Amino acid sequence: MPAHGRDPILIAGGGPTGLALALKLGLADVPCVVLESESALTHDLRAGSFHPPTLEMLADLGLEEAMHARGLKVPVWQIRDRIEGVIAEFDLSMLSDVTQFPYRLHLEQHRLTPLLLGRIQDAAPSITVRFNAPVSKVEQDADGVTVQAGGESYRGSFLAGCDGAKSVVRQAVNISFDGFTWPERFLVASTTFDLATVGFAGAGYVADPEHWAAVFRVPDEGPPGLWRIAYGTDPDEPEADVLASNAIQKRLKIILQHAIPGAGDFTLKYASTYRVHQRVADQFHAGRIALAGDAAHINNPLGGFGLNGSIHDAVNLGEKLIEIWHNGADYRTLLDLYDRQRRPINIKAVQAMSIRNKRLLDEKDPTIRKASLNEVRATATTPDKARAYLLNSSMINSVRDAAAIR
Ligand SMILES: Cc1cc2nc3c(=O)[nH]c(=O)nc-3n(C[C@H](O)[C@H](O)[C@H](O)COP(=O)(O)OP(=O)(O)OC[C@H]3O[C@@H](n4cnc5c(N)ncnc54)[C@H](O)[C@@H]3O)c2cc1C
Structure with missing residues (x-):
């Protein structure tokens, strides 16, 4: 057992947040143990x-x-109307003066986690990753945290709950997770049909009161990649019916009707549904236990903020824990700062933008709908406004705003 107060940092959850935090700590030589409930990295879409x-x-x-x-x-990404076609195009190259990466990179998270784990194994010997270790019980005292996982007991100086939306860690410290659940499930299907050939940019949002959708190109074994299409389903329709191949084909033809009039059947590679929520934990730390990623906040996927915000948490929290570990900084002060930097930003930026994006796409009132789409059109064609919009939607502003909080 390490010396008093120097037990390793424990991380519950080996998803993208937990592994990014572990890598951040490991590269700074901070010892840590990742406890992951599954027997291997999860692979879901x-x-x-x-x-x-x-x-x-x-x-x-x-x-x-x-x-x-x-x-x-x-x-480049687009906002489209299902009937009219392209309403607005935004080009992230406009931000090449403020970021070395003026684009979105499309790479599914199940392709990121093996990269994180591989890098931990290659470059971060202070990190141990335990699979088959579901965290079941959490207790803390003045000096540290004791965790039961997979039949073993672990003692840590701190615990990061990166164990996803149903976080056991969050529940163990009684932090509430208020918000709401959207009535419709989202369905995500992927097709090999190359939508670039009919004018789609690599990312696009299709507005329609009923048949709105998000359309994304993701990597596949080779070019042109796969196209993922996500849309809302009728809450009253049984799961098997919405996932039936003919139902998906019918819906894709409606969504893509403007781009591909009279389309035949699409080759489908994958389809699944999921529930979507907007929730933020009441606090991001309690004593020596902090929450990050989906354990701390969840939102709808329109805008791609969930995983990005989770990595931003991991890096921010990692910086604080490194400072505490190596320089003896007061943990209460730094974990409070983590909370102040990440929690309000999530509410102000991520929750607000993702809800606004969904409203823009599925607005039913024709007057509001027309006004909203006109506003987006005007924003995209006015350089100052387009730049301001891109700084928010690319999350550059939310990271800057968080860093400015002291
Ligand atoms: C179906 C679905 C589709 C999504 N689509 C999008 C999208 O298109 N765009 C977007 O931005 N976001 C999307 N998200 C959200 C995004 O995937 C999450 O924001 C991201 O996964 C957060 O990473 P995380 O590591 O915090 O949580 P997770 O990825 O959930 O990882 C948590 C890890 O903890 C492990 N774990 C759970 N409980 C325990 C326990 N008790 N003990 C130990 N380990 C435990 C899990 O096995 C998992 O490995 C989607 C989420 C879902 C569920």
Whole structure:
């Protein structure tokens, strides 16, 4: 057992947040143990879009080359109307004076986590990753934290709850997770049909009161990649019906009707549904226990903020824990600062923007709908406004704003 007060940092959850935090700590020689409930990295289809500040942070962790070798650069994204076609195009190249990565990089999170784990194994010997270790019980005292996981007891100086939306850690410290759940489930399907050939940019949002959608190109075994299409489903329709192949084909033809009139069946590679929430933890730390990623906040995927904000948490929290570990900084002060920097920003930026994006796409009132789309059109064609919009939607402003909080 290490000396009093120098037990390793424990991390519950080996998803993107937990592994990014572990890598950040490991590169600074801070010992840490990651406890992951599954027997291997999870492989389900989730987030797949990295914004410029996240790319900067992951480049600092040594992942620039590996991510770029596998990902797709997407500088331009569109807002479309399902009937009219392109309403607005935004080009992130406009921000090349403020970021070295003026584009989104599309790379699914199940392709990021092996890169994080590989880098931990290669460059961060102070990190241990335990699989089959579901955290089941958490207790803290004045000197540290005791965690039960997979039949073993672990003692740590701090615990980071990076164990996802249903966080056991968050529940163990009784932090509430208020917000709401959208009534409709989201369905995400992927097709090999190359939507670039019919005018789609690598990322696009299609507005329609009923048949709105988000359309994204992601890497596949080879060009042209796969196209992921996410849309809302009728809350009253049974799961099996919305996932039926003919139902998905019918819906894709409606969504893509303007771009591909009279389309035949699409080759589908994948389809699944999921529930979508807007929730933020009441506090991001309690004593020696901090929350990060989906354990701390969840939002709808429109804008691609969930995973990006989670990595921003991991890096911010990692900086604080390094300062505490190496320089003996007061943990209460720094974890309070983590809370002040990350929690209000999530509410002000991520929650607000993702809800606004959904309203823009699915607005039913024709007058509001027309006004909103006109406003987006005017924003995209006015350089100052386009730049301001891009600074927010790329999350550059939220990272800057957080850093300015002391
Ligand atoms: C179906 C789906 C689709 C999504 N699509 C998008 C999208 O298109 N765009 C977007 O931006 N975001 C999307 N998100 C959100 C995005 O995937 C998350 O923001 C991201 O996964 C957060 O990473 P995380 O590491 O915090 O949590 P997770 O990825 O959930 O990782 C948590 C890890 O903790 C482990 N774990 C759980 N409980 C325990 C325990 N008790 N003990 C130990 N380990 C535990 C889990 O096995 C997992 O490995 C989606 C989420 C879902 C569920």
